[in-house]
Amino acid sequence: MSARSLVSRFLSEEGGNFALVFGLTLPLLAGSAAVAVETSNVFRERAILQYAADASALASGKLLSQTRDQTELQNYARKFFYANIKGRMNADNTTLALSLVKSDEDIVKGVRVNVDYRYPTYLAPILKIYHFDMDIVSEISAGNRSIEVAIVIDNSGSMDSYTGGTSETRLEKATTAAKQLAAQLHSVGAMSTKADPVKISVVPFAASVNIGSGNRGETWMDMNGWSSIHHENIAWDASSKRGDSWGGFVETGGGYKGIKGYSQDETGTEVDWLTRWTLFDAIDVAWAGCVEMRPWPYNTTDDEPNDMVADTLYVPMFAPDEPNEKGSNEDDDYSNNYLDDYDRNSSSGAYTFGTYVSGEGYNYGNKSRQHDRQWWSMKYNSESAYSKLGTKKSRDYGYYGPNLMCTTTPITPLTTSLTTVDDAIDAMRAGGYTNVQAGIAWGWRTLSAAEPFTAGRGYDEYENDKYIIVLTDGNNTYPNQSTYNDSQYSAWGYEKDGRVFSGLTESMSLVEAMNAHTKTTCANIKAIQDADQEPAYTVFTIAYDVSDGSSVKDVLYDCASEGKNGKRYYYDVQGDAIAGAMQAIGTEISQLRLSK
Incomplete structure (x- = not known):
């Protein structure tokens, strides 16, 4: 085999055996002072090209959640490719082409980027080789995984405020962005071969969370008044x-x-049994569907309700x-x-x-x-x-x-129907106070396989990812009242009963106590491992129109999961930027991966 053919084979090698091929070539070139320079240039430029090709493939692949237009995707890939090689090597001798990767059923599964590069060699006087042609390939496909996503949105009264200098409220902009996110996720789901690849739940929250009045009578509700707080x-x-x-x-x-x-x-x-249900029936008022925070530590956990451990049961809110x-x-x-x-x-x-x-x-x-x-x-x-x-x-x-502080529409459990998700988001209305922990905890409970909501896949199922997306526009709040109750009634009961301080070892304010419980809830969520021995949940948090210095920013930053690059999945946005934040989250969830 000639030196030229060996070197050519190295430069066009698509696998991982660069060192082996080059090792066979090297003896033929030994003794030449130019070899070291040529070798360095070859490795450097091939690495630059491969990195740029991978980056452009990944960037255009993520765009699959928004378009399948091959020309648009190719232009997007070229922009990323040339931005990555600019100033590092001569781009004149490169061409890039993008093609769609499809399944046997003609379903788009990913993109393939081919880069052709004519490398001008410095060894022409020695080997009579004036150039080599390199063929760089990068192919990505959508991760063939199922996803379960809880969209948790603040519905407190402040979400009715106008934002971004427009006539739209925070809630209006947030719900529009949330619907776009749901559509984006369903678009990516179409590339998966798994059954029900995308399931989404919707959790509105304010001072409490409405789990649905139709759940009266369920075994996980405290129907007999056995919980210590009933x-x-x-x-x-x-x-x-x-x-x-x-x-x-x-x-x-x-x-x-x-x-x-x-x-x-x-x-x-x-x-x-004499219970809160007795009182609802006595005055002929239907329970609206909201529940109190469980006694500590169960307010921070997903422990399955069990009447043998009565404090795990869910107690209906009844404002006396x-x-x-x-x-x-x-x-x-x-x-x-x-x-x-x-x-x-x-x-x-x-x-x-x-x-x-x-x-x-x-x-x-x-x-x-x-x-x-x-x-x-x-x-x-x-x-x-x-x-x-x-x-x-x-x-x-x-x-x-009796339904005071039950202001939100009910939870929508995990569903594969985009229409159901859109309808649930459209039904949101702003009103009431803010209990971020309640929203996060119930987002978690909609995704787990344990009661009360059981549509989530078990943690032992491979290639399934769970995501919680939390949006709020302000601090946790506890409604004050200058009476013997010390507060208005809420999901925590009255301040006089001190439940919000349970499990905390330090003296702190009401809001600080709520923040502490929120952080503990997030830590418990992120500690769960799945069958792949990775965190079962990824938590994204969005501080929307939140003032600097607000305590909730620290809470949300702490709650957000950390990506592989060390970046927290925490977004601090205002006005129209909420749409970009939701789209960025959707892109991250799309789980596109390099397959070659």
Whole structure:
């Protein structure tokens, strides 16, 4: 074999055996001072070309999620290619062509970039070789993996603010960008051979998350009042006057049961559990679908609900009727007063509104006794057809009532339907406070295979990736109230009960506590490994129109996953830039990889 043929073979080699081929060539060139220079130039220019070809193939391949036009893709590839070799080598002797890689079913799977380069040799005086032709190839195909994506979007009241100097609100721009992202992901999914390659869930959040009122009765809901927080604002045992149908009560250790036929002389028979569901039914108001944060540590985990560990069950939000202001010295700051406080007048058999009831905390001018009335369960008794209760029951509670702070539309579980996703995003409305942790936690729960939502693939399934995309425009917030409750009711209950501080070892503010729980939730998500022994979840976070110095920026940065290049998947954007951020995330998720 001649020196020329060996060198030519090396320069056109597409595999990885450069060293072997060049090793056979080298003895024929030994002794020439020009060999070292030529060898260095060959390796350098081939490496530059291969890197540039790979970069252009990857860049144009990512564009497949937006177009299949070969000319457009080729022009895009050329732009990247020549930008990468500019100033490093002579581009005059290079040509680039791009072709589409298709499956047997004529489905576009990727792109192939071919670069032809005529290398002018310096060895012409020695070997009579004036140039060599190099053929560089880079082919990429869409990663044949299935993806599950939770789109978690802040629906708090501030998302109704205009942004970017336009007449569009943050929520309008965010939802438009989210729909474009969903379409982008479905476009990439068309290149996969897996069944249901793209599944997307939608999780609106504000002060709480709505998991859907149709889930009442599910085994993972606390239907019997066994969770330690279920009776937090209900005092079944605090009053001897409970109304007609509830009779007495019995504490079982796990909850309370009513007693049928109760009297002082007869204990009667236990009947249904007395729960928040009892109160919803008593005033004929449907549960809207929001749930409270589980007690620590389960508020930060995806532990599957189990009635043997009652705190893992999900408790419906029930905002209690806050007390009336009955005297000038009582507090008028209770905002969620939707029933009049009342008591049974045993002498007349009628419900009346009293000024003083011995032992029942109805004294005028006493704020602590005023607060006691918040706990009364008898206010909600559905059997009463007396006095003013009927008119109170029939009125439109509006924003107030037992569903206070349940302001968002329900979660849309994982679905393969792009139309379903678009409809869920379009249905979003801004209102309420902000609980970023609730959004992240429920995004996680929509992707896991465990109850309550079970459409996610198991962690033992290979080549499946899970992504959580979280967008918020501001800090966690906890609604204040200058009463004995210390706050308005929320998914954390009242501040007076201190649940938001559970599990935290340091003294901190409400917002700091919410931030700490959010970070712990994110850490728990990112710690899970999949069957490929890689992180099962990738978390993208977007701070949208968030002011510098806001604590949520630190939270979102900490929550975001870290890419292989060390970059955090955290985006800090304003106005129209939200569209670019969503598109960049979609491109990252597309999972395009070099196949050759």
